[in-house]
Amino acid sequence: MTLQQAETAAPAPLSTNAQDQAKQPRIEPRAILKRLQAESPAFRDSKPLALKIDTSILARFPDFDRKNLRIALRMYTASTKYLKAVERGGERFDLDGNASGEVTEEQRQHAATTLKERFAAVAKQQREKREAEEAERRRTEKLQQLVSKFGR
Numbered sequence: 006m007t008l009q010q011a012e013t014a015a016p017a018p019l020s021t022n023a024q025d026q027a028k029q030p031r032i033e034p035r036a037i038l039k040r041l042q043a044e045s046p047a048f049r050d051s052k053p054l055a056l057k058i059d060t061s062i063l064a065r066f067p068d069f070d071r072k073n074l075r076i077a078l079r080m081y082t083a084s085t086k087y088l089k090a091v092e093r094g095g096e097r098f099d100l101d102g103n104a105s106g107e108v109t110e111e112q113r114q115h116a117a118t119t120l121k122e123r124f125a126a127v128a129k130q131q132r133e134k135r136e137a138e139e140a141e142r143r144r145t146e147k148l149q150q151l152v153s154k155f156g157r
Contacts, residue, residue, distance in 0.1 A: 031070045034077035040066070041077070046102030051086045053097045054078075055105035065100060085123065091116040 032040075041048040041062070047055075055061075059074055081087060094113045096104040 031073055032068065034073050034080060037069055037074055037077040038081055041081075041100075045100045047098040047100060048081070050102075051084075051090050052102070053087075053091045053095065053108050054082070055097045055099045058099065061100055085120065088116045088120050092120060 038048070043049070046052075059071075059078060062074060063069060063071060091108055092113055094108045094110075097106040097108060099105040
């Protein structure tokens with residue numbers, strides 16, 4: 006193909022899959038979670054999810070975008086409520102609420118560690134906030150004492 010032929014050649018048409026994705030508006034991760042919670046008992050009841058559940062979600066909900074689904078699943082599985090469910094252990098569940106495997110001891114330990122770190126970080130922030138408020142109160146009180154002592 007010569008340079009002139011390449012310049013005048015029509016661009017290659019998009020594949021039908023790429024065209025479908027370009028036409029469909031992407032569903033935001035929070036909207037994906039709301040829909041999953043409305044239609045799936047495992048999501049609604051915050052039960053441990055089956056491993057590789059993303060493939061069955063995409064099969065059931067073809068309008069979901071893989072990237073936004075993964076973001077939504079990350080948000081969901083990082084939630085305190087979900088981590089507490091994994092920490093309790095037991096079975097994992099598919100979209101229909103049927104048992105699909107079990108939570109391993111390693112997964113339980115990971116959830117427990119994550120929760121412990123999260124609660125420790127929140128407690129530290131609250132402690133620092135209380136200490137800062139107390140320091141500000143003492144400073145204000147000291148200034149008031151100085152004003153009353155040396156003020157005219």
